[in-house]
Amino acid sequence: MTLAEARRRVEQLRQEIEQHNYNYFVLNQPTISDAEYDQLLRELQMLEEQFPQLRSPTSPTQRVGATPQKEFKTVRHSIPMLSLANAFSEGEVREFDARVKKLAETERIVYVAEPKFDGLAVELIYEDGVFVLGATRGDGEIGEDVTQNLKTIKSIPLKLRTPKDLPVPKKLEVRGEVYMEIEEFRKLNQAREEQGEPLFANPRNAAAGSLRQLDPKITAQRRLQIFCYDVGQTVGIEFHTQEELLKTLPRYGLRVCPIYRVCESIDEALEFYREMEERREQLPYEADGVVIKVNDFEIRKIVGEVSRNPRWAIAYKFPPKQATTRVKDIIVQVGRTGKLTPVAVLEPVALGGVTVQHATLHNQDEIDKKDIRVGDWVLIQRAGDVIPEVVQPITSRRTGSEKRFTMPERCPVCGDRVVRLPDEVDHRCVNLSCPARLKESILHYASKGAADIEGLGERWVEALMNAGLVKEIPDLYKLKERVLELVRLERMGPKLAENLLNAIEKSKKISLARFIYGLGIRHVGEHLAELLAQRFRTLDALMNASEEELLEVEEVGPTVAQSILSFFRDQRNRELIEKLLKAGVVIQSPAQGAVSSPLAGKTFVFTGTLKTLTRSQAEALVKSHGGRVSANVSRKTDYVVAGEEAGTKLERARALGVTVLSEEEFLKMIRA
Ligand code: IVH
Numbered sequence: 001m002t003l004a005e006a007r008r009r010v011e012q013l014r015q016e017i018e019q020h021n022y023n024y025f026v027l028n029q030p031t032i033s034d035a036e037y038d039q040l041l042r043e044l045q046m047l048e049e050q051f052p053q054l055r056s057p058t059s060p061t062q063r064v065g066a067t068p069q070k071e072f073k074t075v076r077h078s079i080p081m082l083s084l085a086n087a088f089s090e091g092e093v094r095e096f097d098a099r100v101k102k103l104a105e106t107e108r109i110v111y112v113a114e115p116k117f118d119g120l121a122v123e124l125i126y127e128d129g130v131f132v133l134g135a136t137r138g139d140g141e142i143g144e145d146v147t148q149n150l151k152t153i154k155s156i157p158l159k160l161r162t163p164k165d166l167p168v169p170k171k172l173e174v175r176g177e178v179y180m181e182i183e184e185f186r187k188l189n190q191a192r193e194e195q196g197e198p199l200f201a202n203p204r205n206a207a208a209g210s211l212r213q214l215d216p217k218i219t220a221q222r223r224l225q226i227f228c229y230d231v232g233q234t235v236g237i238e239f240h241t242q243e244e245l246l247k248t249l250p251r252y253g254l255r256v257c258p259i260y261r262v263c264e265s266i267d268e269a270l271e272f273y274r275e276m277e278e279r280r281e282q283l284p285y286e287a288d289g290v291v292i293k294v295n296d297f298e299i300r301k302i303v304g305e306v307s308r309n310p311r312w313a314i315a316y317k318f319p320p321k322q323a324t325t326r327v328k329d330i331i332v333q334v335g336r337t338g339k340l341t342p343v344a345v346l347e348p349v350a351l352g353g354v355t356v357q358h359a360t361l362h363n364q365d366e367i368d369k370k371d372i373r374v375g376d377w378v379l380i381q382r383a384g385d386v387i388p389e390v391v392q393p394i395t396s397r398r399t400g401s402e403k404r405f406t407m408p409e410r411c412p413v414c415g416d417r418v419v420r421l422p423d424e425v426d427h428r429c430v431n432l433s434c435p436a437r438l439k440e441s442i443l444h445y446a447s448k449g450a451a452d453i454e455g456l457g458e459r460w461v462e463a464l465m466n467a468g469l470v471k472e473i474p475d476l477y478k479l480k481e482r483v484l485e486l487v488r489l490e491r492m493g494p495k496l497a498e499n500l501l502n503a504i505e506k507s508k509k510i511s512l513a514r515f516i517y518g519l520g521i522r523h524v525g526e527h528l529a530e531l532l533a534q535r536f537r538t539l540d541a542l543m544n545a546s547e548e549e550l551l552e553v554e555e556v557g558p559t560v561a562q563s564i565l566s567f568f569r570d571q572r573n574r575e576l577i578e579k580l581l582k583a584g585v586v587i588q589s590p591a592q593g594a595v596s597s598p599l600a601g602k603t604f605v606f607t608g609t610l611k612t613l614t615r616s617q618a619e620a621l622v623k624s625h626g627g628r629v630s631a632n633v634s635r636k637t638d639y640v641v642a643g644e645e646a647g648t649k650l651e652r653a654r655a656l657g658v659t660v661l662s663e664e665e666f667l668k669m670i671r672a
Contacts, residue, residue, distance in 0.1 A: 025155035119179030173232030334436035450518030608646030
């Protein structure tokens, strides 16, 4: 390919990729599959590697790939980023409206009402349509330069789109809120829990923690989002109203929340607030109120600001998802891994639209740190829809009759010993056959990410165990021999029983990844189970894997490796697997045909230019043979395939002693 040809293709790819980013992240209407998207990006990466002179800071490949920083530089905002005054009642909003009317000397004010997003405010600076700098709000005057991290957010255009009827502004400072969707927040915390990392308290903290990462690669993994809602300095473009701004920004490719309303009166804005309060639980992100803004920018100027707050806008907050109630008791639940979790039994209280009766207390250390006692009045909260938790006791309401809590020495379910290992915060029941553990392990096996047995929830598992029909997971597959007893369970009946048995039967065919996950090995979540299945291909291979082999899997560290080893070392677990297979469970290995390929489960890195294959063709070949492709050489790399003009990756491979293949050797391996 000549340089001119490459330049044309690179331009085309960049446009195409950014169009797909826009379709997917701004319009929410993807038009190609993830795999096709990856393919385009890889082709672009390859061309930029081959023709370094074509590299550009606004290329979509530059969204990740920046190296970690030591600290953030500070940035002074050219126009301070103000904060909003809060209102907590309709009365306060009406006072705001009266004030605006008085200052503007008019009786007719048009407002725009928007959700108040609970994330963190940022400013994006575009010069001649190019994203040159992004900063956090900071104290309003000075923020931190988080450009590299913001670039990883795919709904932030690196170049503004340029519709024909719109000017490319010399300068455009756009302001908005970076946030994390609730679902994303849940997944992140789940993964962190599995890895034994501290959890984020709510989506806002998770978003802030992710944006203020010194390593942009971590930010890139966190899938942050942005809603734009304001501008700072603008040169070469002028906005006259908020409505115009909200309609124009998306045409530049900037993401604006579609939920907002232009209101002819404050009553209409209050109506919007009531609707949003009803809808807030259904939103995929957290909103903590409604922002009501004067629409007309001329009037904004007249109304002005006081002490860092504009007088032309107000945040009408939703009632907090916090409440006070009394701890009636502290009970202890036993989980699948035997972990004892103390749970506060509360005087029922309404919170964010539901009645709350329980709140998790996590562990003994947490209780001691917060000093929560039975009988205490406490402040509780729900954040990001997670299980409610106790924030703190209200010590001023103590009477002296409150009782401190200590973990029982015996399991509350089976009576066996409870231990706390030296460097763990959790107490555990030592009995592997503790009914509580068995129940949780059955529920886990039946859950969506594992055997996915529809209809087998907590209630039926309990009923089956109480009736003596099921003691452990394999018993599920013997249920069909005990139909008469099953049908006779309270509220079961023939129809439900048939459905349940069918669902159980269906679950006999199960992928290796799901099966591994379903076993409930500590620290092995859905994602890791998938990696283990990819690497080991069969259950046997995983069961007999050595510590070194396990550690070769990316994302497996010493703790996880130990956990897997000790799980399979345990005779009882081996017997459980044996019974499942005997009962007719058939485990399907990933990409069956690929098992025999020498590439299966191996990690490849490509460097330099190949003669007969494009980079994406080569990568596709590896994948179709069950291998994995990685961008960087590490100890976990199995092969580096070096083409012409291979660079630092080749050096690194040699330094680490990784096997280096020529293109011919690679092709031979495929044909083997
Ligand atoms: S407008 C001064 N609109 O609220 C007005 N702010 O207390 C500029 N926020 O720092 C902000 N959603 O982080 C505006 N729809 C929205 C908002 C919003 C959330 C945050 C923003 C700002 C804070 C002001």
